Amino acid sequence: MSSRRTWIWIVVIVLGLCVTAMMAVAGAGIYFVSNHIDFKQTNVSDVGRTFDEVRATFKEQKPLFEIDSFERAKAVRPLSEIPTSTVKPKDLWIQAWDADKERLVKISVPFWLLRLGKRKMDFANGGESFDLDRLNIDVSELERIGPTIVFDFRAPSGDRVLLWTQ
Numbered sequence: 001m002s003s004r005r006t007w008i009w010i011v012v013i014v015l016g017l018c019v020t021a022m023m024a025v026a027g028a029g030i031y032f033v034s035n036h037i038d039f040k041q042t043n044v045s046d047v048g049r050t051f052d053e054v055r056a057t058f059k060e061q062k063p064l065f066e067i068d069s070f071e072r073a074k075a076v077r078p079l080s081e082i083p084t085s086t087v088k089p090k091d092l093w094i095q096a097w098d099a100d101k102e103r104l105v106k107i108s109v110p111f112w113l114l115r116l117g118k119r120k121m122d123f124a125n126g127g128e129s130f131d132l133d134r135l136n137i138d139v140s141e142l143e144r145i146g147p148t149i150v151f152d153f154r155a156p157s158g159d160r161v162l163l164w165t166q
Contacts, residue, residue, distance in 0.1 A: 038106045044158075047097050047104055051162055054095065055149070058164070063149045065137075073136075073151070085146020089165035092142065092150075099158030114139045 042050075064082075065073045091108040098105070137150065142165055150163040 036108045036110075040104050041102055042104050043102060044099075047160070050104065051095065051097070051160060054093075054162060054164060055152070058147075058149050061149055063152045064145070065151045067153060079138075079141050079145065082145050084144050087146045088143055089147050091166055093162075093164050093166055095162045097158075097160040099160075111139065111143060 062076055064075060064079065066076055068074050089111060091110050092114060094105075094107040094109070096105045096107075097103075142148075142150065145165075147166050148164065150165060151161065152163075153161045
């Protein structure tokens with residue numbers, strides 16, 4: 001009988017440790033998201049200023065990608081022609097404006113997190129607006145290039161997406 005009680009206690013302890021570990025992972029995820037994603041309601045004039053402030057930090061630099069007449073993303077020039085930067089970016093920033101809901105979303109994704117997954121990034125904006133999966137960007141190329149504007153997309157609906165590394 002004592003052997004049976006020992007096994008019951010072992011199972012209860014292991015289950016308790018599993019539940020505690022799951023709660024710790026969930027807490028870490030909530031902490032990460034709350035520090036890397038910012039949603040706010042705003043108006044059109046404030047959004048324009050917000051996008052202009054980001055663009056001003058890169059002076060007259062052109063984005064690496066643009067949309068062609070068939071709504072496909074294409075590199076403005078081959079990424080291999082861009083010189084290697086001495087400054088390595090730490091985060092990929094995504095700023096998106098939803099004109100219908102008047103909501104601005106700003107997301108920072110650390111490069112260490114991008115390196116954990118696939119070598120290609122596939123963020124989805126959802127809805128009928130621009131799907132970032134079409135860029136097919138190589139994380140190691142972005143790191144090599146350094147801080148830059150990756151993409152600045154303006155939809156006819158007023159939606160806007162800006163990607164940059166910093």
